[in-house]
Amino acid sequence: MPLMSTKVMFEKAMEGGYAIGAFNVNNMEIIQGIVEAAMEERAPLILQVSKGARKYANATYLRKMVEAAVEVSGLPIALHLDHGDSFELCKDCIDGGFSSVMIDGSALPYEENVALTKKVVEYAHAHNPYITVEGELGTLAGVEDEVSHEVSSYTRPEDVIDFVTRTGVDSLAIAIGTSHGAYKFKPEQCTRNEKGILVPPPLRFDILEAVSAKLPGFPIVLHGSSSVPQEFVQIINANGGKMPDAVGIPEDQLRKAAAMSVCKINIDSDLRLGCTAGIRKHFAEHPDHFDPRQYLSDARDNIKSVVKHKLVDVLGCAGKADEILEAYAKASK
Ligand code: G3H
Ligand code: 13P
Numbered sequence: 001m002p003l004m005s006t007k008v009m010f011e012k013a014m015e016g017g018y019a020i021g022a023f024n025v026n027n028m029e030i031i032q033g034i035v036e037a038a039m040e041e042r043a044p045l046i047l048q049v050s051k052g053a054r055k056y057a058n059a060t061y062l063r064k065m066v067e068a069a070v071e072v073s074g075l076p077i078a079l080h081l082d083h084g085d086s087f088e089l090c091k092d093c094i095d096g097g098f099s100s101v102m103i104d105g106s107a108l109p110y111e112e113n114v115a116l117t118k119k120v121v122e123y124a125h126a127h128n129p130y131i132t133v134e135g136e137l138g139t140l141a142g143v144e145d146e147v148s149h150e151v152s153s154y155t156r157p158e159d160v161i162d163f164v165t166r167t168g169v170d171s172l173a174i175a176i177g178t179s180h181g182a183y184k185f186k187p188e189q190c191t192r193n194e195k196g197i198l199v200p201p202p203l204r205f206d207i208l209e210a211v212s213a214k215l216p217g218f219p220i221v222l223h224g225s226s227s228v229p230q231e232f233v234q235i236i237n238a239n240g241g242k243m244p245d246a247v248g249i250p251e252d253q254l255r256k257a258a259a260m261s262v263c264k265i266n267i268d269s270d271l272r273l274g275c276t277a278g279i280r281k282h283f284a285e286h287p288d289h290f291d292p293r294q295y296l297s298d299a300r301d302n303i304k305s306v307v308k309h310k311l312v313d314v315l316g317c318a319g320k321a322d323e324i325l326e327a328y329a330k331a332s333k
């Protein structure tokens with residue numbers, strides 16, 4: 001089975017009121033943890049690779065491991081470029097067999113974003129009409145290795161029809177208050193609950209509703225959608241780590257977005273936290289261990305458990321693999 005197009009995934013997700021999880025992958029254990037969870041839940045997957053992941057692991061290794069995941073699991077899996085920042089990078093991924101790319105022109109002036117996005121869409125669709133392109137309007141705050149914006153700006157609903165029509169994009173990432181990384185909000189933007197844990201301001205569902213009203217049935221994407229599980233933060237802090245005031249997006253708000261027009265939800269930081277919590281705890285309990293298979297097994301188990309929880313309780317896509325495989329088989333006849 002080939003890598004899956006996100007077209008069919010998004011049609012089904014829109015129809016069924018669920019979202020597909022787009023999980024960032026950087027090495028074999030991360031891929032295995034995600035895929036084992038999806039196999040147990042019969043869930044579709046988008047595995048996404050950033051520019052930083054390509055630099056770290058080499059794009060060919062990552063593509064071959066994702067192809068292995070398709071072979072081992074039999075699940076519908078798309079391979080997506082996350083935050084492509086140039087035509088050349090997107091072209092390289094399209095030529096190299098990715099089934100989906102993001103061109104992130106969100107930091108550019110509007111007209112430059114339109115022109116760059118349109119160029120990538122024209123190349124992708126001419127290469128293969130099943131390759132999908134995600135564009136972005138509005139900027140998310142947050143700091144990651146390769147993705148960094150000091151200030152955020154919400155998506156302007158009045159721009160979305162023009163952007164989608166002129167570029168021909170297949171999906172649109174919007175900014176409604178999510179942000180990248182494990183510190184999504186400053187303490188002064190939040191309140192605190194009775195346990196002293198930060199409670200962030202709610203997402204701007206009014207913007208999501210306005211965008212959906214302008215683009216009925218069009219797939220919307222949310223980046224920066226980790227929830228920063230406090231149990232992992234506590235394990236990290238109790239075992240030599242230092243992550244004060246790490247805070248994410250409450251999962252009930254993501255569930256609500258998934259039931260609306262949000263068809264793809266990006267999650268990376270929660271996998272990183274699970275991975276780090278597993279390794280820190282492992283070394284605290286077994287200071288004599290030095291075999292990577294021992295501590296990486298704990299990292300992989302945590303990734304698996306966090307992904308299972310997302311598929312079932314947040315994204316609502318557990319059990320949806322087969323309807324996507326059927327729709328894909330029908331569409332490819
Ligand atoms: O949104 C960004 C992703 O979390 C990827 O981060 O650029 O550090 O690989 P990265
Ligand atoms: P998080 O940092 O919230 O996991 O977001 C990941 C993301 O948006 C990848 O593109």
Ligand code: ZN
Nearest residue numbers: 180223224266
């Ligand atoms: Zn992102």
